Amino acid sequence: MDSTFKALADPTRRRILALLRDRDRTAGEIASEFPIAWASVSHHLTVLKSAHLVLAERDGQFIRYSLNTTVFQELMQQILDLGPTRKRK
Amino acid sequence: MDSTFKALADPTRRRILALLRDRDRTAGEIASEFPIAWASVSHHLTVLKSAHLVLAERDGQFIRYSLNTTVFQELMQQILDLGPTRKRK
DNA sequence: CTTGTAATTAGATGATTGCCTAAATATCTT
DNA sequence: AAGATATTTAGGCAATCATCTAATTACAAG
Numbered sequence: 388m389d390s391t392f393k394a395l396a397d398p399t400r401r402r403i404l405a406l407l408r409d410r411d412r413t414a415g416e417i418a419s420e421f422p423i424a425w426a427s428v429s430h431h432l433t434v435l436k437s438a439h440l441v442l443a444e445r446d447g448q449f450i451r452y453s454l455n456t457t458v459f460q461e462l463m464q465q466i467l468d469l470g471p472t473r474k475r476k
Numbered sequence: 477m478d479s480t481f482k483a484l485a486d487p488t489r490r491r492i493l494a495l496l497r498d499r500d501r502t503a504g505e506i507a508s509e510f511p512i513a514w515a516s517v518s519h520h521l522t523v524l525k526s527a528h529l530v531l532a533e534r535d536g537q538f539i540r541y542s543l544n545t546t547v548f549q550e551l552m553q554q555i556l557d558l559g560p561t562r563k564r565k
Numbered sequence: 566c567t568t569g570t571a572a573t574t575a576g577a578t579g580a581t582t583g584c585c586t587a588a589a590t591a592t593c594t595t
Numbered sequence: 596a597a598g599a600t601a602t603t604t605a606g607g608c609a610a611t612c613a614t615c616t617a618a619t620t621a622c623a624a625g
Binding site: 539 | 570571572573574575
């Protein structure tokens with residue numbers, strides 16, 4: 388889970404996730420939302436991919452990114468485990 | 477919220493939160509759980525404090541740390557906002 | 566008010582991170 | 596096959612981070 392939290396530590400990466408929340412997007416669509424070089428965005432996408440927070444799929448000339456919904460479930464559980472102790476069984 | 481996510485990015489800090497989940501502890505109690513220098517743990521505690529994830533209170537000679545429960549609520553909401561779109565109202 | 570214990574702050578160092586430009590790879594179009 | 600577009604990979608640089616040792620602050624107890 389280390390890579391997941393590390394991936395979320397960067398604001399650009401969190402904004403990428405927010406973009407993907409509504410609909411899937413190509414790498415270019417994502418990159419054009421940021422004032423940094425495409426290569427840098429590509430790097431961020433690699434980090435998110437390694438953390439399994441997003442999925443990448445080639446679509447012809449493009450690469451389409453989407454949220455990996457299942458990992459968000461696990462992440463939620465992790466955060467719950469960090470938080471204050473719940474009512475005991 | 478940047479500082480919150482950054483604070484969670486380090487495994488030692490997440491373990492500190494886990495320790496505080498069950499009960500409050502002094503800085504020394506926390507530090508003795510880790511193989512690193514007390515000064516390093518103190519630094520981690522400062523990061524957690526800056527992120528408002530923990531609260532510190534002096535208790536005589538000691539400083540007692542506890543979880544800041546309210547921030548965990550907000551954090552949960554943040555994670556929810558990053559995740560896949562929920563059914564629209 | 567001096568000594569001991571708890572904890573933080575200061576300053577330094579090596580590792581990681583985020584960014585860049587340039588080059589490479591993959592696909593589509595002609 | 597050659598050219599155009601989409602995206603990633605490579606190599607480098609400055610900033611941030613986790614850690615260390617040493618010095619400092621805060622309180623307690625003689």
